[in-house]
Each structure stands twice: as structure tokens, then as C-alpha cells.
Amino acid sequence: MVAGPRRRGAALVKALHSAVLEELDEVGLGRLTMDGIARRAGTARTTLYRRWANPGELLLSAIGEAYPVEEPSPVAGELRADLIRSLELLVEWARHPTARAVQAILAERRAHPELAARLDELFDASGRRFTATVLDHHARLGTIAPGSVTPLVENLGEAMVVKHWIDVGREPDREYLVQIVDQLILPVLGDRSAVAGPCAGP
Amino acid sequence: MVAGPRRRGAALVKALHSAVLEELDEVGLGRLTMDGIARRAGTARTTLYRRWANPGELLLSAIGEAYPVEEPSPVAGELRADLIRSLELLVEWARHPTARAVQAILAERRAHPELAARLDELFDASGRRFTATVLDHHARLGTIAPGSVTPLVENLGEAMVVKHWIDVGREPDREYLVQIVDQLILPVLGDRSAVAGPCAGP
DNA sequence: ACTTATCGCTACAGTTGTGTATCTTACTCC
DNA sequence: GGAGTAAGATACACAACTGTAGCGATAAGT
Missing domain, CATH: 1.10.357 (Tetracycline Repressor; domain 2)
Structure with missing residues (x-):
């Protein structure tokens, strides 16, 4: 985490969504922890608990944010x-x-x-x-x-x-x-x- | 674990192989622990550490035991x-x-x-x-x-x-x-x- | 039966994560 | 620029797992 201006609201949520996805890649689903995600995002665990009850909820929220995917229609002709x-x-x-x-x-x-x-x-x-x-x-x-x-x-x-x-x-x-x-x-x-x-x- | 005669050697190993596979189904790869496997197999953690260094080794050993699979040749005619x-x-x-x-x-x-x-x-x-x-x-x-x-x-x-x-x-x-x-x-x-x-x- | 290897039990200190409470700090908006 | 809100920091008791050590207990081989 680079020390910048204190994040809040949507920007903070977005950072946490990124963090949980990165964490998932590195440690796998079973080892996702509030602690690890908070550390990676450079914030306090308390901030996470204010919004989500456990890593699973956080992860679902991150997935949900990315949907619905705008699927560019691949229909050109041939x-x-x-x-x-x-x-x-x-x-x-x-x-x-x-x-x-x-x-x-x-x-x-x-x-x-x-x-x-x-x-x-x-x-x-x-x-x-x-x-x-x-x-x-x-x-x-x-x-x-x-x-x-x-x-x-x-x-x-x-x-x-x-x-x-x-x-x-x-x-x-x-x-x-x-x-x-x-x-x-x-x-x-x-x-x-x-x-x-x-x-x-x- | 049913209290039977004390297992050892190959029989014990086989039981532990079953245990690690069951445990994997229930908790997932990331939450495999020596503790959980030992508990499920009804034995002591020390027994596991005498053979494997961590749950991953134990799991690989269980997989390895099942190979090579005898693949019945499915070639009959039509x-x-x-x-x-x-x-x-x-x-x-x-x-x-x-x-x-x-x-x-x-x-x-x-x-x-x-x-x-x-x-x-x-x-x-x-x-x-x-x-x-x-x-x-x-x-x-x-x-x-x-x-x-x-x-x-x-x-x-x-x-x-x-x-x-x-x-x-x-x-x-x-x-x-x-x-x-x-x-x-x-x-x-x-x-x-x-x-x-x-x-x-x- | 006697020996030997090995298994089960208990204990321990150390680490990591949980969930909550409390307090300070810093944004934001009017 | 002052008030209100939300983030960050710290502390805590609790729980789970780790890896090792020591000590009976028991199965297997001779």
C-alpha cells in the first residue's frame, strides 16, 4: 500500500475488491482471510468487518461488481x-x-x-x-x-x-x-x- | 473411528489416504490440515508427522497410491x-x-x-x-x-x-x-x- | 514369552486468524 | 471553518493449527 490520501466509500470498496481477487490468486479460496485481504489492501480489518461478515461475502461482492459483463457482440458477418x-x-x-x-x-x-x-x-x-x-x-x-x-x-x-x-x-x-x-x-x-x-x- | 485393533503399517497408511481424500471433499484443498486429517482418521497427529511433512505430501501420496489406474480397454468392436x-x-x-x-x-x-x-x-x-x-x-x-x-x-x-x-x-x-x-x-x-x-x- | 518397532496419548510454546470494542485521525459537505 | 461521518490504529480474549518431545501401550517377529 502506498501512503496516499485516505480512501473511503466507493474507491475504498473497489480497492478491497481488487485485494480479495489478488489474494484469491495467491492463497486460494480456502485460505482467504479477512486479515490477509486487509493487509494486502493496506487497511484495517475493522474496515472490512463494517461491510462484510467474512471473506466469502467479500469475494461474492467483488464478483458481483464485475457483472453483468458487457459482452461485445461478436457478430460481424462471416x-x-x-x-x-x-x-x-x-x-x-x-x-x-x-x-x-x-x-x-x-x-x-x-x-x-x-x-x-x-x-x-x-x-x-x-x-x-x-x-x-x-x-x-x-x-x-x-x-x-x-x-x-x-x-x-x-x-x-x-x-x-x-x-x-x-x-x-x-x-x-x-x-x-x-x-x-x-x-x-x-x-x-x-x-x-x-x-x-x-x-x-x- | 471405531475402536478396533490398533492399525499399523500399510493398513494405517491406507486409512490415512482415505481420510485425506474425505477431508479434501469437505473442507477443500486450502483448509487441509494435519490436525483435521488425524482427527478424521482417529489417530494422533504425531503418527502423520512420522511419514509426511504436511497435508500436501499426504495428499500426493494418496493420489499416487491410486495410480496407475488399470484402464479396462473399452475396445469391443463397434x-x-x-x-x-x-x-x-x-x-x-x-x-x-x-x-x-x-x-x-x-x-x-x-x-x-x-x-x-x-x-x-x-x-x-x-x-x-x-x-x-x-x-x-x-x-x-x-x-x-x-x-x-x-x-x-x-x-x-x-x-x-x-x-x-x-x-x-x-x-x-x-x-x-x-x-x-x-x-x-x-x-x-x-x-x-x-x-x-x-x-x-x- | 521376549524383544522391538511403532502407534496413541498428552503436553507445550509459538503462530495466525477471529470478532469486537475503543479511540484517534482525516476526509467531506454545508 | 466547523460538524458529522467514516477510516485507521490498537488492544483483547478466544480458537485452531503447528511441529516437537516424552512416555506408555500394543502389535509383530523370532
Whole structure:
């Protein structure tokens, strides 16, 4: 903490929101403490207790502040480019500390059921839709067959990105996103041009 | 702890392995303590310290004991049935506490980098291959075009199952696994029979 | 049965975090 | 520039966990 003018109100809250997200990254969900967060934010524990009862509440408040995310609509025109763009937006979103916080809570659902339940509420309102937005749009336009856009297909891109994150621990590079679109999403939609092998078997 | 004959050696270690996995489920990775594990196992803390230096070591030891998993080869004959079976095996594996432990460590990579690194070592030797085994087998047989089995395709099934687990918090039912195969994997491999919509767009 | 390794128990000082109370300091607004 | 409000500092009793030490008690091997 740099010694500046004394913070209060919204500015202070914002600083504490940052602090709890940083703390989460460093110590993990289970070791979040009012003490640690206060220390990191350079303030007194009493200040935290005036607003939140425990680290979980503080964390939820930090997550809630970042929502609803303004999702720039990735619908420009061409299907393939739109899909790639939507995955890039997903990665961008996931890069944000808030996204990691969500991930951390969901991963330890069993250990923190109340926290997970509260989180689900936060999310039901503003769903995360990335490739789904693009697919729905193009299905309505007729670019792709409406019947081929199932819930599973809508989840495909997100699933591959999440899996990569879990396995490797880093975000996927652009090349990987392109491969997801070319090797998986487009073929599933019926576009066989981008993958090896003809439509019917050899 | 039921008061039975005093455990020692391998039996004791096994009990402690169970205890640490149960404890992980209940309190999460960050709140694992020697104290809590010892209490749950009905033994003294000193007994734990005689073998492991901290809860992380104990947990790794518990995970290591469960490996290498004997993966029953899900290759019976027909591609579709084999794929479904391989996903069922994946779900079965993921149901085991050990799998949840792995998941917990990977989810908090940033907070526990040493633990994650040690885990990666454990895994590099015996990789988890479920649908991949089936795909490789059938590619060698010529049932499917070898060129269509890319690393992404091999990961597709696992990714969808993992994503479901994260989003819903429960394991997917059989119906969902069938949909993964019929709506995603088979279409990507070039089999258009199981999904709505013609091969070329309308 | 006798020995030996090891397990369970108790105790201890030290550390960290909790939640509250109290008091001083410094912004903000009129 | 004075009043009111909110932040920061300090102190406290309490609780949980740590890591080590010492001492029976008990299972296993000969």
C-alpha cells in the first residue's frame, strides 16, 4: 500500500475488491482471510468487518461488481471469423481475475456449497454466452442449419477452452482457437471443407 | 473411528489416504490440515508427522497410491458403442475421490504451484486416455479416416464431460454421453448419419 | 514369552486468524 | 471553518493449527 490520501466509500470498496481477487490468486479460496485481504489492501480489518461478515461475502461482492459483463457482440458477418472472435472474447473474459474467482468457487463446490449456490444465482441472470450468440445469430440468418445448433454444440467451444486451461494451466493461443473452430465446430455444423476426409467415408 | 485393533503399517497408511481424500471433499484443498486429517482418521497427529511433512505430501501420496489406474480397454468392436463405453469409464473414474483431488489441485494451480508441478509428474507417466484409446484403435483398423483423429478430437469427449461437471456440479447421465458421441464426436469424424441436417448446407 | 518397532496419548510454546470494542485521525459537505 | 461521518490504529480474549518431545501401550517377529 502506498501512503496516499485516505480512501473511503466507493474507491475504498473497489480497492478491497481488487485485494480479495489478488489474494484469491495467491492463497486460494480456502485460505482467504479477512486479515490477509486487509493487509494486502493496506487497511484495517475493522474496515472490512463494517461491510462484510467474512471473506466469502467479500469475494461474492467483488464478483458481483464485475457483472453483468458487457459482452461485445461478436457478430460481424462471416461465420468462421465470428466463431474465432467469440472464442477470443471468451479467453479475454477468462483472463480477468473475476473469472478465476468463479472457477475457484465452482471447483470446490462440495467444500463451499453456500458460496457456490450464491454464485449460481448471480449467473442465472446474466448467462455467459460466447459461441452460442454467434451460432444462434447465423442459425436465424440461415447460414447454418438451425437443427444442427444443439445445446451441446453451443457448449463445444467453451468446453475445449476450459479443458485446455485446466490441463495446461495457461490460456490457449490463437492457433488453438482456430483449430477448435476448423476441426470441431464447423465440421459439426456440416461444413466439411476445413477438415481432412470427405463427407462420406473413403 | 471405531475402536478396533490398533492399525499399523500399510493398513494405517491406507486409512490415512482415505481420510485425506474425505477431508479434501469437505473442507477443500486450502483448509487441509494435519490436525483435521488425524482427527478424521482417529489417530494422533504425531503418527502423520512420522511419514509426511504436511497435508500436501499426504495428499500426493494418496493420489499416487491410486495410480496407475488399470484402464479396462473399452475396445469391443463397434465405434459408437466403444466411444460411449469409454465416456462411461471416464465418468466412473471421475467419480472416485482421487479424481476430485486431482481436479482440486489443478483448479488452484496458481495458489499451490509446487503441488501442481508434482502432480504433473505423476501424470506424465500414466496418461489418462479414454476416448483417445478408442479413436486410435479404430483409426488403425480403418474404421475411421486416420487424418480425422487430431489431438483436439481426442480431447473432445473429455472436455464435454469436464465442462458438464463444472457447470452442473454433478456427473452427466448416460443420455448426455450418448449425445456427445452422436452429436459431436461421430459428426466430426465424418459420420453425418446421427445428426440433423444434410451434409452440405441448404 | 521376549524383544522391538511403532502407534496413541498428552503436553507445550509459538503462530495466525477471529470478532469486537475503543479511540484517534482525516476526509467531506454545508 | 466547523460538524458529522467514516477510516485507521490498537488492544483483547478466544480458537485452531503447528511441529516437537516424552512416555506408555500394543502389535509383530523370532
